[in-house]
Amino acid sequence: MTVQELYRQARYILEDAGLDSPDFDAGELSAHFFGLDRAGIALYGNRTPPSEAAAAFCRAVKERAARRPLQYLLGQWEFMGLTLQVGEGVLIPREDTVVLVEELAAGLRGVPVPRGLDLCAGTGAVALGLCSLLPDTEALCLELSPTALSFLKRNLDAYPQYHVQV
CATH class of the missing domain: 3.40.50.150 (Vaccinia Virus protein VP39)
Structure with a gap:
């Protein structure tokens, strides 16, 4: 999956979980794990991230959907x-x-x-x-x-x- 696809999937998961700011949260997690903010995703989102970064991102999205504070996930x-x-x-x-x-x-x-x-x-x-x-x-x-x-x-x-x- 590309960074953009992972970001979109994260937004969907976080929105489905009923979080107030799924776009913001997905953007912050993308910046943390991939080094790309939302503008960067628009420009470079077609890149495939390293598998370790993608896996860590997906774990963090799952934890955020379970209501773990975003700040704790970012550290x-x-x-x-x-x-x-x-x-x-x-x-x-x-x-x-x-x-x-x-x-x-x-x-x-x-x-x-x-x-x-x-x-x-x-x-x-x-x-x-x-x-x-x-x-x-x-x-x-x-x-x-x-x-x-x-x-x-x-x-x-x-x-x-x-x-x-x-």
């Missing part, structure tokens, strides 16, 4: 311009978290060196998001879950320019 998610590692055992940063971080940043504007403590930090989205808006911020993240802590450490390591510690 990462964009949050406020940051790419955060996510997976089982950690909450996925959402749009309401963006509102929280933006309101927090608005309240801290003008503070010379904002300092904060992020309890149950999970992915570190709040601390890292705040630092992306206010780069002089210093934050300390605490996380008790060993699983979540591993995601937190990886995400903090990916953004050494921010003053965030565990």
